Ligand code: 2IP
């Protein structure tokens with residue numbers, strides 16, 4: 001059994017429990033949706049609860065992984081910093097304390113003295129969470145703990161987490177927005193090569209009980225290391241006949257051959273090319289992690305995004321899972337460049353996780369600068385890229 005994978009899954013579930021608690025416990029939900037006007041803000045306290053929820057979940061993941069694997073916590077990285085300086089210049093460090101009571105009193109300091117909310121949150125932070133996943137018990141791969149680091153996105157798709165509805169109807173299985181688009185992402189990579197090797201995606205709001213209105217989650221994991229490729233989903237996803245497409249038939253008109261998901265923020269020329277190639281099978285969805293999940297679940301063939309607004313913490317976990325299924329995640333701008341230079345298509349520009357963007361500052365140091373394309377099948381990728389690229393640079397229509 002791979003203890004590390006087991007622990008990643010367990011902490012992802014704890015994170016999901018905290019995420020659910022913040023929406024389902026009334027004292028916390030009120031804080032989550034509350035938008036304070038500038039002059040209502042109490043300057044002595046950290047008033048942005050959504051940032052606190054994010055940071056706290058990240059700290060729980062770091063704390064629990066460090067407890068089980070001492071030293072690993074130093075290599076757990078994410079978007080959030082746990083240091084806050086309020087407008088009075090006081091520094092507050094949000095962390096998991098040794099006891100629930102201590103965590104509650106620390107949280108009370110940053111929660112405008114709201115004792116009830118601090119206690120509820122501390123209870124979620126210190127609760128015992130256990131998970132059972134038969135398939136994970138069968139994984140027998142030893143991972144070099146000294147050479148691994150972890151990218152964490154505690155709550156991806158924060159906007160949907162706060163504003164999202166629980167009653168969105170999916171289109172061909174894909175949720176364009178809503179709570180289903182929220183994910184907890186934990187990805188492990190090798191520090192020396194930057195390659196992703198393990199990932200967990202936890203979807204805290206996967207299914208809503210129509211009677212109790214309570215949510216249950218769903219998790220997905222994958223491991224791809226030294227020739228071992230194991231995933232919580234099988235490579236054919238249990239639907240062996242779901243995608244029988246003969247890519248060699250060039251006469252088949254593009255338009256319903258391929259399917260893709262992208263962001264509503266995608267650039268116009270890319271959208272135009274995607275629409276030509278995918279037709280009605282082009283989807284839009286919120287959340288970088290969720291869009292990857294659509295590829296992992298085989299709801300679409302590709303997630304394509306040309307902008308630089310996804311980050312290492314968004315892609316590391318899904319990338320590892322895609323690798324375990326025989327796919328991957330590439331730098332889109334490098335793919336376009338190498339296609340133009342007629343380079344060997346076998347040498348693919350996989351995203352790496354250990355190197356900063358040169359000259360960038362802040363979060364942008366860890367941006368997926370050249371955009372990305374996520375895929376499950378190498379073969380389909382190759383054919384898709386040909387169609388996509390040939391449509392990307394069509395001369396614009398003259399008026
Ligand atoms: C965001 C989130 C957004 C996504 C953006 C991510 O992370 O996943 O939904 O934009 O790239 O960085 P889009 O939905 O347009 O793809 P977070 O919510 O954690 O800031």
Ligand code: CA
Nearest residue numbers: 153156157314
């Ligand atoms: Ca994110």
